[in-house]
Amino acid sequence: GQNIDQPTEMTATEGAIVQINCTYQTSGFNGLFWYQQHAGEAPTFLSYNVLDGLEEKGRFSSFLSRSKGYSYLLLKELQMKDSASYLCATKDSNYQLIWGAGTKLIIKP
């Protein structure tokens, strides 16, 4: 079956660093996406990984290990506006996006 696991909720402090993990099992693999979703809003694209390694984009970085079926999203210099849900999604062999349930990130002052 196809499955994506993420922690349900995480808490971090403003200015700190947080790592959100994602493990996946899908039929085929055509890349992994991270999206941010604020409450009541649509998901917005953060990053895409298809090859192993780290992709850095400003305060956000995403890492992929295909052999381990593992990815993480790293958020640095946390700001209050980073409080949101972070969704991990993989594109399977049919190019269909399979989504995790999301990780709710709570930032405290």
Next chain:
Amino acid sequence: DAGVTQSPTHLIKTRGQQVTLRCSPKSGHDTVSWYQQALGQGPQFIFQYYEEEERQRGNFPDRFSGHQFPNYSSELNVNALLLGDSALYLCASSSDWDKSSYNEQFFGPGTRLTVL
């Protein structure tokens, strides 16, 4: 450049009724995907439309149907509504979705459907 638009924003229906949700893709995009997102969950893929045909379908009953028009806009229809159909319905557009691994999907603001 307008992004993905959806209408209506909110909708309240009663069990057994039918509903139609609408989506206009981002300019230049030809593929529209529909998702259902229950509270606290990730989006669940309903189906995808390309060239006015349903190209892929997720694990949703036939009560869920759709359409894509020549201008690439799309509709999602749900018949015989159940309480469990209450959710945020998201439309996402993209182009050349299956021609390369990387194709970002752009999401609309969603339609919040409440079934009483």
